[in-house]
Amino acid sequence: xxxxxxxxxxxxxxxxxxxxxxxxxxxxxxxxxxxxxxxxxxxxxxxxxxxxxxxxxxxxxxxxxxxxxxxxxxxxxxxxxxxxxxxxxxxxxxxxxxxxxxxxxxxxxxxxxx
Amino acid sequence: xxxxxxxxxxxxxxxxxxxxxxxxxxxxxxxxxxxxxxxxxxxxxxxxxxxxxxxxxxxxxxxxxxxxxxxxxxxxxxxxxxxxxxxxxxxxxxxxxxxxxxxxxxxxxxxxx
Numbered sequence: 001x002x003x004x005x006x007x008x009x010x011x012x013x014x015x016x017x018x019x020x021x022x023x024x025x026x027x028x029x030x031x032x033x034x035x036x037x038x039x040x041x042x043x044x045x046x047x048x049x050x051x052x053x054x055x056x057x058x059x060x061x062x063x064x065x066x067x068x069x070x071x072x073x074x075x076x077x078x079x080x081x082x083x084x085x086x087x088x089x090x091x092x093x094x095x096x097x098x099x100x101x102x103x104x105x106x107x108x109x110x111x112x113x114x
Numbered sequence: 115x116x117x118x119x120x121x122x123x124x125x126x127x128x129x130x131x132x133x134x135x136x137x138x139x140x141x142x143x144x145x146x147x148x149x150x151x152x153x154x155x156x157x158x159x160x161x162x163x164x165x166x167x168x169x170x171x172x173x174x175x176x177x178x179x180x181x182x183x184x185x186x187x188x189x190x191x192x193x194x195x196x197x198x199x200x201x202x203x204x205x206x207x208x209x210x211x212x213x214x215x216x217x218x219x220x221x222x223x224x225x226x227x
Binding site for chain 1: 145147149154155156157158159162164170172173204206208215216218219220221
């Protein structure tokens with residue numbers, strides 16, 4: 001089945017630093033999505049990417065859909081304490097038996113020290 | 115706005131008991147998903163549905179059954195609960211599988227003792 005490898009697993013950074021995380025897959029996806037999850041809550045969508053090569057920003061967040069459609073990265077600039085949480089990438093299946101199937105990476109736990 | 119609603123939010127089961135988790139969405143979404151989340155493993159897809167009356171297996175379907183008799187509801191059943199099924203369960207829905215925003219419920223905390 002489809003597998004998403006997300007790295008790093010965790011990050012400890014100082015407030016104001018930039019953060020980068022990425023996901024790679026052995027399969028092609030139609031859409032890449034990045035989510036953030038706070039404790040005790042469901043994931044909340046940050047950025048959605050629909051085309052290979054697409055670069056999209058949402059405030060201090062920037063994400064890109066890889067040209068091969070098998071990878072994506074998320075950057076957070078000038079981190080602040082409220083950026084703390086778990087970040088997940090997710091890929092939406094391209095077709096065949098994977099059509100409509102949304103697969104998640106293992107998550108990146110981000111800790112920001114003031 | 116209700117969005118995606120999961121019931122119950124918390125439940126403790128004894129090994130061997132059965133139960134059903136209900137997911138309801140009021141957005142007329144075609145696609146619905148059930149995930150489980152365990153520490154260090156992210157969200158793993160159990161089953162999903164691309165429309166009323168259809169279901170498909172995800173990554174970890176064993177021990178679970180699902181039904182989508184009505185478009186707005188997606189039920190997740192545990193026939194004979196096991197301690198390994200202790201987890202947080204999330205339901206999600208989306209309008210179609212073309213990258214539209216996917217909405218998650220708030221989660222259901224299940225403990226099997």
